[in-house]
Amino acid sequence: MAFIEINGLHKWFGSFHVLRGITEQVERGEVLVICGPSGSGKSTLIRCLNRLEEYQKGTVHFDGQDIHARGLDVNSLRAEIGIVFQQFNLYPHLTVLKNITLAPIKVRGTVRAEAEETALALLERVGIHDQAHKYPAELSGGQQQRVAIARALAMKPKALLFDEPTSALDPEMINEVLNVMKDLARDGMTMLCVTHEMGFAREVADRVIFMDAGEVVEQGPPSEFFTNPKHERTRMFLKEIL
């Protein structure tokens, strides 16, 4: 069984059929880029993986575990899968350092000193260790998103989900976030990224999938996906965004 195994996944928002039978496998260490027009269900798909969204049909296995199994603690599942949101969603009333250490201390029971040491190391890694004692509102968008990545990494997750992490950023800040993501990818992190950054997909993705209207229309390694798309819908989409 693959590391993340999605099988026949269906989801409805009321009468709107947003995911129409998704079946995908993601291997450990794989970087998967999910692209597609807005409303195609790509964000919903990754949000199903840590159960921020519930699905009505199909199964998801994460590291061999059915994420909807009876008796499974959803909090411990979420602790294993980090997510980075489009809007950063940092806690505005806490300093950068506390944003990062909250979950390790409260969920994992890590002692404060150790959690802070890890947090500072992570901030160093995303290139903003000098901002540890500032509040989120004092940082630029790109810096906030890098804090959000550090916050997700602090839980030492087995996989990371990215939900359009650069879409809310000014153009000059996009690269600072993408560079952190590339660095993570090279380090072997399992990543599922919903993004329109095709340069990023070309450079680090192992596989790109294209979704439209709740279905996976096409998938393949970036070399093929970008140079020789098979489906008309993929071609039209690529023409529009490239």
Add this chain to the structure above:
Amino acid sequence: MGYQFDWSLVLTGEYRDWLLDGFYLTLKISAVAGGCAMALGTLVAVLRLSRVKPLMWLSLAFTEFFRNTPLLVQIFFWYFGSEVLLPKSVNEWLYSMDFEFAAGTLALTVYSSAFIAEELRSGVFSIPKNQLEASRATGLSFLQAYRFVILPQAFRIVIPPLISQLLNLLKNSSLVMTIGVMELTYQARQVESFTFHGFESFTVATLMYLAVSLLVSFAITMYNKHFLHHLRY
């Protein structure tokens, strides 16, 4: 003959003591009613947020009723109504205590709690939903997310409007003079009746109200400066 100002009349001796007694009673009734209104207002807000339909309706009816009728009418309602509505033994107990103070406190409490409930409710609502989602996504439980992420933000947002509600209460407390509570406005009236120096006595009373209000307003401004500027999303 022109009006002769006599400030020493209200700033010394017996009349000064009347005003100080009144000031003390104003602070006391505001503090007691303020504390009770906070407790009742929190309860009303929690009922409204509970998602249990009958409780929500009860809370809604309470807030709309008491926010939308004049406070003076409510004061008379509790003052005259208690005799009709409450059992005799309770009334006797109340008369043996300070009945006017009790009726006035009750009226101020109920009236203010309706406004406080609304402030609290809007405080919790003003926290973006994605804050709960982001904290749950890191593995925090629902209660942990409320305790460490949602409520601390709601609390910071709600404190300044809550304090201005308490200031309203302080100012509104002057209305309980109509049922004979000898608070500051009542005493200023008394001094006027005895001395015919209403201008001086009401000037002193005004300055006393103003001093407390300004002090509290200043405290809110300092609070905002220190704690609120981070809360941008």
